[in-house]
Amino acid sequence: MLITKRNQYALRAIFELAKHNGKGPQKISEIAQAQAIPVKFLEVILNQLKGSGLVESKRGFYGGYFLVRQPSKIAVGEIMRFMERNQEQSQCVALVPEINCPFKGECAFFPMWNKVKDAIYKVYDETTIQDLIDTEKKVENCQ
Secondary structure (H helix, E strand, O other), rough: OOOHHHHHHHHHHHHHHOOOOOEEEEEEEHHHHHHHOOOHHHHHHHHHHHHHHEEEEEOOOOOOOEEOOOOOHEEHHHHHHHOOOOOOOOOOOOOEEHHHHOOOOOOOOOHHHHHHHHHHHHHHHOOOOHHHHHHHHHHHOOO
């Protein structure tokens, strides 16, 4: 199952906000630089994420973006589902929309791909943003 750049950037943006949680709003330019995300793309993604109930923004010189919830209360699966909400709903794991599929989603592979998707989302749902922060700290301590 492929993860789009858009979804990767959304996860990275929330991850960066989480790393600075409680330290005030983060500017788009700071998030973009820390996570190697193009600024223009990040602007669009953060604006979309405001609709998720996970991210808010504050205007002005001291403004920027911040998390609404604690990183330990945000599952990766929640972010992924939010970012995928407008994608083709009848798309299989092979990334073929049902309308373009010669089998109309009724192939021998479809049940297997659904199991793969379920397994992936189980990992996403069991992983919080805080888990990712903790993993990064462990990796940094090992270097």
